[in-house]
Amino acid sequence: MASRLTTSNRAGWGFAIPGFALIAIFIVLPFFFAFGLSLTDQRLVSPNPTRYVGLDNYRELLDVTVITLEPQRDEAGELIRDEDGNLEYPKVRDITRSDDYPQYSGMREWFRWQSGQNAKVVIASDVVFMKALVNTLVFVMVVAPVQAGLALVLALLINQRIRGINIFRTIYFMPVVVSIVVVSLLWRFIYSGNDGLLNNLLDALTFGAWQPIDWLGNPSTALGSIMAMSIWQAVGFHMVIWLSGLQTISPTLYEAATIEGASGWQTFRYVTWPGLRNTAVLILIVITMQAFAVFAQINVMTSGGPLDSTQTLVFQAVVRGYGKQDISGGATISVILFLLVLSISLLQRWLTRDRR
Amino acid sequence: MARVSLKGVRKSFGTADVIKGVDIEIEDGEFVVFVGPSGCGKSTLLRMIAGLEDITDGTLEIGGRVVNDVAPKDRGIAMVFQTYAIFPHMTVRENVAFGLTIKGVPKAEKAEKVAAAARILQMEHLLDRRPSQLSGGQRQRVAIGRAIVRDPAVFLFDEPLSNLDAALRMDMRLEIGKLHQQLGATMIYVTHDQVEAMTLADKIVVLKDGKVMQAGSPMDLYHHPANLFVAGFLGAPSMNFISVDTRSVDNGLAMVANAALDPIEVATTGRDIRTGSRAILGVRPQYLVPSATPAEGMLHGKVTLTERLGAETVVEVGLNDGSRVIAAFGEDRILAPGTEIGLAFDPRQAHLFAEGDRP
Ligand SMILES: Nc1ncnc2c1ncn2[C@@H]1O[C@H](COP(=O)(O)OP(=O)(O)OP(=O)(O)O)[C@@H](O)[C@H]1O
Ligand SMILES: [Mg+2]
Numbered sequence: 001m002a003s004r005l006t007t008s009n010r011a012g013w014g015f016a017i018p019g020f021a022l023i024a025i026f027i028v029l030p031f032f033f034a035f036g037l038s039l040t041d042q043r044l045v046s047p048n049p050t051r052y053v054g055l056d057n058y059r060e061l062l063d064v065t066v067i068t069l070e071p072q073r074d075e076a077g078e079l080i081r082d083e084d085g086n087l088e089y090p091k092v093r094d095i096t097r098s099d100d101y102p103q104y105s106g107m108r109e110w111f112r113w114q115s116g117q118n119a120k121v122v123i124a125s126d127v128v129f130m131k132a133l134v135n136t137l138v139f140v141m142v143v144a145p146v147q148a149g150l151a152l153v154l155a156l157l158i159n160q161r162i163r164g165i166n167i168f169r170t171i172y173f174m175p176v177v178v179s180i181v182v183v184s185l186l187w188r189f190i191y192s193g194n195d196g197l198l199n200n201l202l203d204a205l206t207f208g209a210w211q212p213i214d215w216l217g218n219p220s221t222a223l224g225s226i227m228a229m230s231i232w233q234a235v236g237f238h239m240v241i242w243l244s245g246l247q248t249i250s251p252t253l254y255e256a257a258t259i260e261g262a263s264g265w266q267t268f269r270y271v272t273w274p275g276l277r278n279t280a281v282l283i284l285i286v287i288t289m290q291a292f293a294v295f296a297q298i299n300v301m302t303s304g305g306p307l308d309s310t311q312t313l314v315f316q317a318v319v320r321g322y323g324k325q326d327i328s329g330g331a332t333i334s335v336i337l338f339l340l341v342l343s344i345s346l347l348q349r350w351l352t353r354d355r356r
Numbered sequence: 357m358a359r360v361s362l363k364g365v366r367k368s369f370g371t372a373d374v375i376k377g378v379d380i381e382i383e384d385g386e387f388v389v390f391v392g393p394s395g396c397g398k399s400t401l402l403r404m405i406a407g408l409e410d411i412t413d414g415t416l417e418i419g420g421r422v423v424n425d426v427a428p429k430d431r432g433i434a435m436v437f438q439t440y441a442i443f444p445h446m447t448v449r450e451n452v453a454f455g456l457t458i459k460g461v462p463k464a465e466k467a468e469k470v471a472a473a474a475r476i477l478q479m480e481h482l483l484d485r486r487p488s489q490l491s492g493g494q495r496q497r498v499a500i501g502r503a504i505v506r507d508p509a510v511f512l513f514d515e516p517l518s519n520l521d522a523a524l525r526m527d528m529r530l531e532i533g534k535l536h537q538q539l540g541a542t543m544i545y546v547t548h549d550q551v552e553a554m555t556l557a558d559k560i561v562v563l564k565d566g567k568v569m570q571a572g573s574p575m576d577l578y579h580h581p582a583n584l585f586v587a588g589f590l591g592a593p594s595m596n597f598i599s600v601d602t603r604s605v606d607n608g609l610a611m612v613a614n615a616a617l618d619p620i621e622v623a624t625t626g627r628d629i630r631t632g633s634r635a636i637l638g639v640r641p642q643y644l645v646p647s648a649t650p651a652e653g654m655l656h657g658k659v660t661l662t663e664r665l666g667a668e669t670v671v672e673v674g675l676n677d678g679s680r681v682i683a684a685f686g687e688d689r690i691l692a693p694g695t696e697i698g699l700a701f702d703p704r705q706a707h708l709f710a711e712g713d714r715p
Binding site for chain 1: 407408428429430433435439442444445454457458502506
């Protein structure tokens with residue numbers, strides 16, 4: 001059936017086509033291209049012909065198993081202990097390189113825990129990818145709720161009619177306008193271990209009792225520091241979205257609540273929050289997607305280090321695809337990330353659906 | 357139950373004076389209607405009574421207690437808004453019970469009060485619906501239900517029916533009247549609609565530019581308007597004003613006439629009307645009757661426009677002195693434009709105003 005859309009709408013199509021074309025060329029096509037690449041062994045520049053490898057790339061990234069190591073015993077059957085009295089276990093390397101266990105070949109230890117006398121060791125064929133995956137999930141799980149909550153608090157504060165409130169709106173929104181690369185560079189100085197702004201500040205606050213920390217150089221603080229900076233940087237953006245949601249709530253509803261004697265908290269609970277439902281769903285999904293894509297901060301501030309403690313999926317995709325010329329590996333990570341974000345977004349949509 | 361009394365009440369928004377000194381006494385159980393043109397401050401006054409706007413000057417008493425600085429919830433009032441202001445995400449039941457939920461009233465008591473309110477408003481079958489599934493009239497009923505449940509001494513209504521269509525408005529009007537009889541609470545009602553004002557009110561307060569023009573029973577205001585504004589504001593079509601010369605004044609009766617009006621004696625009702633001065637004669641369209649021949653009657657002119665409404669015929673007459681009057685005849689008549697016509701009226705139904713009676 002020839003609809004009006006295709007026949008009598010030449011001007012309309014004329015206007016739409018450049019946009020469609022750009023989206024198709026730079027988003028749709030690359031996506032399918034990436035999916036195709038992830039099934040091959042394509043390298044960025046390589047003399048060898050490209051081979052179809054099926055799901056090998058995925059297996060390579062996602063293969064994880066738990067092996068159980070029994071403590072070593074001497075001839076008498078006694079447990080061997082080192083000087084500190086700790087049990088000794090066979091080396092994981094002996095298993096993953098042994099011909100007796102071809103299924104574990106090439107895998108490396110990710111982490112282990114103690115189960116009775118035995119040690120349970122999780123080995124993965126790509127430990128860096130696994131760390132990136134976990135870091136990304138942690139990043140999302142911390143940044144999404146904290147950023148959304150903080151943005152809501154700021155929006156509530158800023159939604160009041162106070163003289164000069166626009167100054168605060170501008171201040172909170174300013175980091176959003178500044179490029180994340182610039183912000184990351186600045187925060188490197190703030191976080192610097194020797195004479196950084198943050199250490200100096202803490203030093204002053206504690207009257208000199210503070211031991212300086214190299215925030216980005218320490219595996220236990222690096223990811224947290226980057227999360228704090230990321231939250232600070234984009235909170236203004238989400239504040240504005242919350243603010244627009246707040247302003248759609250009819251003032252008469254607040255007046256009705258006032259007359260009924262609702263307290264501040266009750267007003268929030270019965271009037272404000274229900275009125276923000278749709279905004280909340282939007283913000284949740286947007287923040288989640290943005291957080292999964294974390295890259296620039298990592299690239300500028302830590303390059304994934306120290307000890308892979310700030311590796312993330314997008315950073316890994318870029319490092320592999322361009323740094324190591326392993327374009328099919330990078331594409332595979334992109335596809336995995338896509339599926340992850342898609343399924344989480346769908347789950348969020350489903351959890352927050354209108355139950356009426 | 358409570359009296360409400362406003363003494364010298366004023367309100368300014370910055371430099372704009374909106375309420376300019378208002379004194380109103382409202383008796384316990386009285387139904388008072390505030391009317392006035394748009395922007396005269398009706399809503400502002402009502403919101404000051406509710407506690408949604410603070411009072412710049414003067415005192416407000418509810419039930420003998422000065423409540424200028426008392427929180428809305430402690431004033432013993434409930435308010436119904438033009439836009440309903442019911443919570444879209446709550447069911448009707450939750451909406452009606454809202455005030456009780458806020459107060460933490462036990463479940464059983466809450467259910468009982470909601471049921472009672474629903475019974476009064478005949479909306480038991482709606483309790484589990486969402487506002488989006490209700491008509492405008494039903495939504496307003498929910499808002500009224502929420503007010504009833506609070507068991508207030510004073511109900512405040514701000515144009516509660518103006519978002520409804522004409523037929524529904526009449527139903528709801530009757531219902532609010534019944535509600536007042538049933539509950540016996542003091543009610544203050546803001547409206548644009550004269551019919552609502554005339555039918556519901558024990559007392560009408562006519563406001564203009566933040567001042568009270570006149571307060572009194574509907575019939576008092578209709579038959580004895582204090583000034584030209586009130587005379588012109590109440591009644592539809594509105595009162596005709598005819599500029600006349602005063603020939604003589606004697607014993608409370610003035611002899612007035614003009615080029616189109618035969619001399620006639622009208623009571624001055626104590627107004628400042630002197631021999632030789634200009635005065636304004638007010639006659640309601642309904643009191644003008646066509647005379648048998650154009651020469652009879654007191655006003656003479658030609659029909660310029662006729663509107664036949666079935667039971668009533670509204671006629672615009674261009675008088676011989678160039679002014680126009682509207683006459684409303686209580687029957688269907690065919691009067692072609694251009695027809696010569698004479699109009700008669702009972703001078704006891706006419707009002708004479710001095711030029712100074714323009715507020
Ligand atoms: N918050 C405010 N700030 C400044 N001026 C206001 C405010 N609220 C009302 N006014 C002014 O006060 C005057 C009276 O307003 P109000 O809403 O009381 O009128 P009203 O009689 O209810 O009119 P309507 O019949 O159109 O509802 C108007 O001129 C309005 O512009
Ligand atoms: Mg109003």
